Amino acid sequence: MSANILDRRGFAMAVGCGLKPLLSLAFIGLFLAVSTPVLAQPAPAGPGPITVKDLFVAAAVPVDVTAANVTEARERGLTQGRVNGFRKVVERIVAREDLARVPQLSATQIIDIVREFSIANERSSAVRYLADLTVRFDGADIRGVLRNANIPFTETISKPLVVVPLMREGAGGRWMLWEQSNVWRDAWMKVPRDLGLVPLIALSGDSALTAEQASGKDLAALNALAARYGAGGTVLAMATVSGDTVQMSLVELRSDLPSEDIALSQSAEAGQSREDFLAVAARAAGMAVQDSWKRRNRVAFGGTTQITALVPVKDIKEWLTVKNRLDDVPLIDRLELQAMTRDRAQVTLYYAGAQRQLELAMSQHDLSLAQQNGVWIIQAR
Numbered sequence: 309m310s311a312n313i314l315d316r317r318g319f320a321m322a323v324g325c326g327l328k329p330l331l332s333l334a335f336i337g338l339f340l341a342v343s344t345p346v347l348a349q350p351a352p353a354g355p356g357p358i359t360v361k362d363l364f365v366a367a368a369v370p371v372d373v374t375a376a377n378v379t380e381a382r383e384r385g386l387t388q389g390r391v392n393g394f395r396k397v398v399e400r401i402v403a404r405e406d407l408a409r410v411p412q413l414s415a416t417q418i419i420d421i422v423r424e425f426s427i428a429n430e431r432s433s434a435v436r437y438l439a440d441l442t443v444r445f446d447g448a449d450i451r452g453v454l455r456n457a458n459i460p461f462t463e464t465i466s467k468p469l470v471v472v473p474l475m476r477e478g479a480g481g482r483w484m485l486w487e488q489s490n491v492w493r494d495a496w497m498k499v500p501r502d503l504g505l506v507p508l509i510a511l512s513g514d515s516a517l518t519a520e521q522a523s524g525k526d527l528a529a530l531n532a533l534a535a536r537y538g539a540g541g542t543v544l545a546m547a548t549v550s551g552d553t554v555q556m557s558l559v560e561l562r563s564d565l566p567s568e569d570i571a572l573s574q575s576a577e578a579g580q581s582r583e584d585f586l587a588v589a590a591r592a593a594g595m596a597v598q599d600s601w602k603r604r605n606r607v608a609f610g611g612t613t614q615i616t617a618l619v620p621v622k623d624i625k626e627w628l629t630v631k632n633r634l635d636d637v638p639l640i641d642r643l644e645l646q647a648m649t650r651d652r653a654q655v656t657l658y659y660a661g662a663q664r665q666l667e668l669a670m671s672q673h674d675l676s677l678a679q680q681n682g683v684w685i686i687q688a689r
Contacts, residue, residue: 355500357507358400360636363463364447366393367502368428374436381437387415390425393443394418397450400504401461403602404595411457421449460606463638464669467540468507469560469597470533471496472522473590474546481548485519486512491583492547492554495590503591504598509537530561540564540672545593547586552576554589558596564671565604570596605668607661612641615663617677617684619653627653630688633673639666655686 355367371389375381398410425443432438454461474483475492484490496510514533521529522544530542541562548555558570574589576582621627627648634643639659646654659666667677674689 355502357468357501358465358505360465360638362444363401363465363638364397364445364450366396366441366443366445369393369396369441369443371437371439371441373438376435378432378434378437381435382432385437385439386425386427386441387419389439389441390422390443391415391418393425393441394421394445394450397445398454401463401602402454402459403461403606404599406459406461406606409457409459411453413453421446421453455608458608460608462505462602462605462607464505464605464665464672465638466506466601467672468509468538469562470509470511470537470539470542472517472530472533472542472544473510474519474522474544476548478550479548483519483523483546485517485522486514491586492545492549492590494583495586496545496594498587499590499594503594504601506597506601508543508594508597509539511537525559525561527561531563534563543597545590547589549586552585554586556589556593558593560597560600564668568600568604570600572596605665607639607665612658612660613663614656614658615666615684616646616654616656617686619655619686621651621653626688630675630686633675633688634670634686636673637666637669637675639669 369389369392371385371392373381373385373388375384394413399407402410423444423446425441428440428442430437430439451461472485473490473493473496474485475490476483484492486493493510493512496508497512499508499510501507514536516536517529517533523546525544530544534540534542541560544557544559544561546557546559548557553573553575555573556571558572560568560570562568570593572592574585574592576585580588619627619630621630631643634640634655634657637659639661641658641660644656644658646656648654657666661669670677670686671689676685676687676689678685
């Protein structure tokens with residue numbers, strides 16, 4: 309049976325039915341040859357948020373080794389940096405409860421899957437070596453290690469979330485937000501930007517959002533805040549500080565997922581300053597947000613599923629926008645262009661995971677996947 313993409317009724321039902329492209333091969337080849345652009349986000353200090361390009365890169369891994377002489381210290385330090393870099397990448401894509409099952413690779417095995425590394429801030433003495441390493445691993449090799457151990461993981465990077473750092477002194481205290489006295493706000497400013505797959509935007513202030521609106525979960529005001537910073541939602545980080553303990557309630561409010569509530573607490577260590585104590589608590593809260601995302605998006609990455617869909621387009625520019633975004637979706641193993649006319653294309657996607665996970669992964673790249681009259685439709689938002 310053959311299908312014609314001009315026939316909307318039968319369009320998305322034909323997979324591998326021998327459809328003939330309706331445009332010239334040269335024209336279609338032009339589409340397929342375009343490379344995917346990667347947009348970098350500048351960071352004021354330290355590594356920036358994780359992007360598709362650097363998913364398997366461990367940036368600014370600190371090295372500090374003392375040995376009998378500087379030559380030995382440097383050799384051991386470069387090995388240590390690559391081993392620690394591997395651990396950093398694995399912790400980025402594997403949920404915390406699955407980390408214990410990750411195979412313990414030897415230093416030699418880890419070095420074998422390093423594609424390249426660079427050194428910055430190199431310092432040394434007669435017996436000590438210090439540096440910061442940036443290590444790029446072979447993604448296929450890391451995937452292989454995890455798949456062979458049957459460990460699920462996720463490569464889907466979330467849209468950013470804006471942190472709303474509400475703090476009060478004691479359960480009956482008044483909520484603070486952007487006040488200078490809100491040390492919880494200051495603590496979030498110290499959370500690393502490359503913490504994981506969910507980029508977190510920490511603000512020093514935004515006069516359009518009040519503490520009353522935030523604590524009352526005013527969705528209109530919170531959605532407006534997220535929109536101002538190009539984010540996919542907000543995290544209400546509500547901290548109640550009582551002496552040397554902080555009780556944290558984290559509420560994720562996203563446009564593409566149901567809200568998620570996380571509760572955790574942190575106690576100060578002996579002699580720890582309040583500033584340091586809250587900085588540790590903010591990092592723990594940030595890690596909890598990362599774990600929540602990984603649990604909801606982890607995939608075994610075994611076999612692949614396929615889906616054939618229609619992509620309505622007005623011109624070549626719109627098709628390139630959709631195709632480039634699809635190329636950036638990690639769950640999609642490959643994309644095949646089945647046919648094309650001037651106003652639509654038929655594509656088959658081969659992907660890992662469940663359909664809902666594919667929809668969510670695509671939404672992080674401003675793409676929607678939905679059925680209309682029994683036909684799957686992909687559109688750019």
